[in-house]
Amino acid sequence: MQISMLIYPHFTPLDLFGPLQIWSQLPGASIELVAKELKPIATDTAARLLPTHTYETASRHPDILFAPGGTYGTYAISEDQATLDYLNDRAQNASWITSVCTGALIMGAAGLLKGYRATTHWAAMDQLKEYGAEAVNERWVIDRNRASGGGVTAGIDFGLAMAAEIAGEEVARMLQLAVEYNPAPPFNSGHPDVAKPETVDAVLAGFAAASAPPATND
């Protein structure tokens, strides 16, 4: 089971680490972190990650091809031709083409979601439609061999749902127990459908302000 996970400057690491932590325990899984270059990748947090492979050395026939999202890094990478070429090339042979959060916009930019049901972060649903996807307000969506999770933390639900598709429900139940995924959110504020309107407005204003990277970021 070869899993190729894209990483790129200023991506959102929690988008990645939900499925990465869960899939690392799949029987026979081999996971690579694929970037344009083998240099440290900044995230939208203080963490920097080391890629394991480049577009040239990454698996030619991944079982799972995956892209995480990012608050602002997504837009630059969605216009990077080498990245779109890599995704298009591997998508020809991948068993699954997958994303979490605005990673769906990268897959969309690569032309890989046209005519597919897919989801993304709640604030990016309109952008997903522009790529020809049918944007669906669900925690995760599987349509043929495309699978996508919603915003950030949805990667955990998505990662477990994919584990069940690949290794069966009993394995997925074990992985859920291993990562103690028995959520108890302190508030009921995780989606615009349930959050207070003023909370939604404040978060949207914050996203608008964060659409360009801070000058201090490398």
Add this chain to the structure above:
Amino acid sequence: MQISMLIYPHFTPLDLFGPLQIWSQLPGASIELVAKELKPIATDTAARLLPTHTYETASRHPDILFAPGGTYGTYAISEDQATLDYLNDRAQNASWITSVCTGALIMGAAGLLKGYRATTHWAAMDQLKEYGAEAVNERWVIDRNRASGGGVTAGIDFGLAMAAEIAGEEVARMLQLAVEYNPAPPFNSGHPDVAKPETVDAVLAGFAAASAPPATND
């Protein structure tokens, strides 16, 4: 707001990235990833992270001191005197002493949880008691200035609860919405209280087998 987060060989990155992703958006937050040496830190996944500070250069007066857990890396670091010295030194001045998952065992080994209510991964509750803590079966626990989250994904609930303590409920609600924390686990298997007994047995057998690092890990 200075936040010092310990990282060490073979830790569990999802323990870290729940609170790290959420706290990164706290107003005025400055986060450092602190390790014994400034070299890449392997995790229990394919990801390797770069520390930003060492025990020598890390903040002297952190507002939050934090430790993540690990399937097997926790035991070695809990016996590393330089690490225990670092935690003890900074704990003198820290406003909050915190952990997720078996990170509590590291804080316990440093003598920082004696007489405090705390939690950890469900499979490590007995070990936590050995450090003189009152082990509590809750998603997260706050006792005076000690705060701890349960296993792995509990870091998200813990991170949001801490955000509310520090910045108020409205900010925490915004952060919950930003990371779309509206969980929908595909199964009801996230804790031994709800999982099937055969699932619990299988996971415990897996943990026992994973108590030593695989020979191929660096």
